[in-house]
Amino acid sequence: MNRRLFPWLIGLSLVFFVVAPILIVRAPLEQEMGLIQKIFYFHFSAWMAMYLSICVLGISSAQFLFRRKPAADRLAVSAAEAALVFGLMGLITGPIWAVKSWGVWWNWDARTTIALILELILVAYLLLRSYGGPGSDRLAAGLGMFAMANLPFLYISTNIWRTIHPPTSVVPTLPVDFGIPLWWSFAGFIVLCLALLTARVRLEEQRATLDRLYLALEDE
Amino acid sequence: MNLVLSAGEIIGLLGPNGAGKSTLLAVLSTLAEPSHGDVRYGDFTASAGGAPLRAQVGFLSHDLQLYPELTARENLEFFAGLYGLDRPAERAHEALAKASLSERADDLVEGFSRGMRQRLALERTLLHAPRLVLFDEPFTGLDEASCGALVTRLQQLRTARRIVVLATHDLDVVSQLLDRAVVLRMGRLSELGSTGSLRERYRAALAEAPRGRRPGPFGPSGSGPGESPA
Amino acid sequence: MSRFLQVAWLVVRKDLRVESRNKEMLLTTLFFAVSCVLVFSFGFVRGGAAIEGSASGVLWITIAFSGTLALGRAFERERHHDALRGLLMAPVDRPAIYVGKLVGVLLLLAVVEALVVVMIAFLFQAPLFRHGWWLLTLLSLGTIGFASVGTLFSAMLLRTRSRAVLLPVLLYPVTIPVLIMGVSGTFALVQPDPDLVLARVWVSLLFFFDIVFVTLALWTFEPVMTE
Numbered sequence: 001m002n003r004r005l006f007p008w009l010i011g012l013s014l015v016f017f018v019v020a021p022i023l024i025v026r027a028p029l030e031q032e033m034g035l036i037q038k039i040f041y042f043h044f045s046a047w048m049a050m051y052l053s054i055c056v057l058g059i060s061s062a063q064f065l066f067r068r069k070p071a072a073d074r075l076a077v078s079a080a081e082a083a084l085v086f087g088l089m090g091l092i093t094g095p096i097w098a099v100k101s102w103g104v105w106w107n108w109d110a111r112t113t114i115a116l117i118l119e120l121i122l123v124a125y126l127l128l129r130s131y132g133g134p135g136s137d138r139l140a141a142g143l144g145m146f147a148m149a150n151l152p153f154l155y156i157s158t159n160i161w162r163t164i165h166p167p168t169s170v171v172p173t174l175p176v177d178f179g180i181p182l183w184w185s186f187a188g189f190i191v192l193c194l195a196l197l198t199a200r201v202r203l204e205e206q207r208a209t210l211d212r213l214y215l216a217l218e219d220e
Numbered sequence: 221m222n223l224v225l226s227a228g229e230i231i232g233l234l235g236p237n238g239a240g241k242s243t244l245l246a247v248l249s250t251l252a253e254p255s256h257g258d259v260r261y262g263d264f265t266a267s268a269g270g271a272p273l274r275a276q277v278g279f280l281s282h283d284l285q286l287y288p289e290l291t292a293r294e295n296l297e298f299f300a301g302l303y304g305l306d307r308p309a310e311r312a313h314e315a316l317a318k319a320s321l322s323e324r325a326d327d328l329v330e331g332f333s334r335g336m337r338q339r340l341a342l343e344r345t346l347l348h349a350p351r352l353v354l355f356d357e358p359f360t361g362l363d364e365a366s367c368g369a370l371v372t373r374l375q376q377l378r379t380a381r382r383i384v385v386l387a388t389h390d391l392d393v394v395s396q397l398l399d400r401a402v403v404l405r406m407g408r409l410s411e412l413g414s415t416g417s418l419r420e421r422y423r424a425a426l427a428e429a430p431r432g433r434r435p436g437p438f439g440p441s442g443s444g445p446g447e448s449p450a
Numbered sequence: 451m452s453r454f455l456q457v458a459w460l461v462v463r464k465d466l467r468v469e470s471r472n473k474e475m476l477l478t479t480l481f482f483a484v485s486c487v488l489v490f491s492f493g494f495v496r497g498g499a500a501i502e503g504s505a506s507g508v509l510w511i512t513i514a515f516s517g518t519l520a521l522g523r524a525f526e527r528e529r530h531h532d533a534l535r536g537l538l539m540a541p542v543d544r545p546a547i548y549v550g551k552l553v554g555v556l557l558l559l560a561v562v563e564a565l566v567v568v569m570i571a572f573l574f575q576a577p578l579f580r581h582g583w584w585l586l587t588l589l590s591l592g593t594i595g596f597a598s599v600g601t602l603f604s605a606m607l608l609r610t611r612s613r614a615v616l617l618p619v620l621l622y623p624v625t626i627p628v629l630i631m632g633v634s635g636t637f638a639l640v641q642p643d644p645d646l647v648l649a650r651v652w653v654s655l656l657f658f659f660d661i662v663f664v665t666l667a668l669w670t671f672e673p674v675m676t677e
Contacts, residue, residue, distance in 0.1 A: 046462065065673045068253070113630070118622035127619055133611040135677055142606055142674040146624050149666055217407075232542075249533055252677035275541035285536030286465070289471040301460045302540040304453065328471070348541075 003202065009195035016188025019073065023181040036100040039093050042182050045100075045189035046089035047115065050152070052116065052193055053083035058148025061141040073137050076144055077198035080125050082193055087119045114150070121147045221409035226384045227351070230374060232394055233387040234412075234422055235404035237392065241387040244404060245354050248385065249279040256331065261352065275303065278350035282357045284341040288330035290319050292340050295329060301363050303348040315343035335366035342373060352383045359390040367393050451573040455551075457542045461550025466557070475523045476558060481561065483516040483562045491573045505576035506636035510592070510629050517555075517596055518618050520606040524555055529608050532592065532664070542627050544672045552601045559593050579638050580662050584649055588639070591656040592632035595663060606674045631656050 024038050046064045057079040059078035094112060106112065125147065129140050225231060233241050244251035247259060250266055250273060259266040263274045286295050296315050300308035316322045320341040329337060337356070345353065350423040359367055367390075374397060377384050389392055402411050403425040412421040469476055487508065494504040528534040528551075538548045554566055567585070571578040603620050607613040635652035638645040 007640045065670060068255075116628070117623050119625045120626075124620045124623050128616060129610050132607075132616065136610060137534055137674075139610065141619060142602070142670045143624070145666060145670060146663070149662055150624065150627060152662075246677060249539060256653060258545070269541060271541040273541075274539055277533070277539065281532045283530075283532035285532050287468055288531065289468040289532060290464070294467065298460060298464050301538075302457060302537070302542070303542060321587060340557075344536075450564055 006198045013192040029059040029180045039097045041185040043093040046086045049189040049193040050083050050086040053079045057144045059145030065141040074204035078197050082196050084122045228381045229399045230384040230396040232401040239404040242351045249287040278353040280355050291326045291413040293325040300346050319343040334361045346384045454546045457546040458550040462553045465554035484596045486512045487569045489512050501647040505574040506633045508631045521600040526602040545668045548671045555597045588635045595628040595660045598664045
């Protein structure tokens with residue numbers, strides 16, 4: 001199933017990303033921030049892709065921990081890597097935008113801080129999987145669930161802290177001209193995320209199959 | 221692998237290091253879950269068994285699971301309380317007598333010799349009178365007298381219709397003790413035949429096992445989930 | 451339920467008894483916390499006056515560092531004689547073991563924090579006792595949040611390679627929200643013009659954090675500890 005899905009997903013995301021710059025250039029220039037504001041379309045989308053991956057990580061970790069489905073573990077590790085990559089994109093685009101519009105590379109407001117924390121958790125997850133030795137898949141699944149449980153605190157804290165990050169209600173009220181390139185980029189990133197997940201899960205499946213074949217070979 | 225155990229048996233679990241004996245014991249004691257297959261204890265299954273199942277199982281690992289900073293009596297009373305036994309102080313007292321440690325009851329365990337700790341740990345394992353008793357290398361580091369005492373105790377367990385599983389290397393000590401023996405080699409279990417001495421049968425079983433694993437780019441265990449040999 | 455609490459209590463009592471004989475963990479953690487505060491005071495106290503806001507930060511960082519040390523030691527002991535498996539074999543819901551170990555760690559950290567708070571109030575001239583009850587609540591909830599995650603991670607890493615290094619690597623990112631909330635809450639309390647409303651907000655957030663994560667830890671303890 002994955003083998004057939006992957007080319008479609010990659011093709012679709014290619015379409016999205018080829019058209020996106022056109023839409024972004026056409027989008028109106030925001031008054032205060034000027035050209036640099038256009039990074040927002042990718043910045044926001046990258047973070048959304050990361051949140052999606054973290055949710056997938058949390059759910060598949062729970063599946064693996066409580067139901068012991070090996071497929072869930074493969075999905076979990078793929079989601080962790082995807083989340084790391086998209087988070088990195090967000091963390092790079094963020095300061096680029098920040099330094100031009102707010103004058104500082106990094107301000108310690110709630111959302112940026114906790115996004116950085118999530119990135120750290122993902123690195124910790126991958127370190128555990130690499131260096132934890134046998135059995136670390138279960139432990140990592142536990143960690144994955146803790147990572148997901150941190151998400152609500154991210155959302156709530158934005159609304160409580162005084163913050164110079166736009167509060168979450170900005171997005172739904174964007175005028176249409178801003179909205180189209182945003183949701184287009186958003187869709188593009190989500191499709192890319194799914195494509196990456198598919199490819200990565202496929203890689204894990206192939207590894208598992210290879211292991212099984214080796215074991216079967218020794219039975220001769 | 222397929223294994224069936226019945227009451228009143230002492231089964232030896234033999235095999236070279238790294239074969240998975242400790243893992244198998246962990247699975248049998250509900251401390252580990254098999255990646256495929258099922259373990260059934262009479263009417264219970266391992267996953268559904270939970271606390272009542274554990275009340276029927278005793279496990280003595282190689283490291284004895286004692287607290288050296290506590291006295292012998294305190295160790296026993298703690299585990300008696302943990303196992304929900306009534307009158308824990310009395311039970312501890314009886315167990316100390318069975319272990320011939322009554323005079324040392326109030327001494328800290330860190331001052332005990334290996335043999336004494338073994339006797340104490342054995343009684344701790346048997347405090348709740350489990351039906352299935354698992355031992356991981358119990359004879360290692362014991363002198364002759366202690367070995368003999370342990371063998372006697374195991375025979376008592378057989379008379380009391382318990383199931384005893386012993387993972388061990390000491391073939392000489394257990395040769396007369398075992399009712400059955402199985403060999404674990406690289407995740408495969410095979411039962412030893414009944415003719416010849418234990419050592420001869422063991423050697424024969426090892427000789428007919430398959431060749432070693434061919435190393436590959438990912439290795440036998442790869443980077444996927446750690447699989448137990450079950 | 452009462453059996454659950456009984457077993458948890460037995461574990462706590464056993465830990466207290468072991469500690470009273472050995473005292474190694476208590477003394478080393480206390481000494482470490484004291485050194486930590488001293489080192490920070492060298493860094494942040496200039497000419498008799500502390501850098502503004504540093505007291506709150508130093509308090510919680512010291513708790514985090516000492517807590518990590520204590521957690522590592524607490525489970526190292528259980529590992530030493532394979533004792534944790536003996537506990538896991540008990541015919542009781544396994545989370546009871548977790549609760550017992552957690553309470554033990556909390557008691558140890560309570561002693562450490564009592565000393566640390568006094569030291570910081572003294573060295574950093576921070577009015578930590580002005581709203582004593584608020585601070586106590588903040589410290590309790592924050593320590594519970596930190597220790598609940600730490601006890602679970604420490605237990606689950608017991609049989610892992612590189613566990614000494616991996617514990618802080620896993621623990622700090624997941625508990626940074628606790629530290630942020632604790633530091634901000636403490637800061638609100640020690641201001642010249644204390645902001646109790648804000649402090650209450652942080653206390654409530656910490657409370658919810660604790661509920662979520664203790665529940666999660668109880669829920670995942672058994673599957674994570676089964677090999």
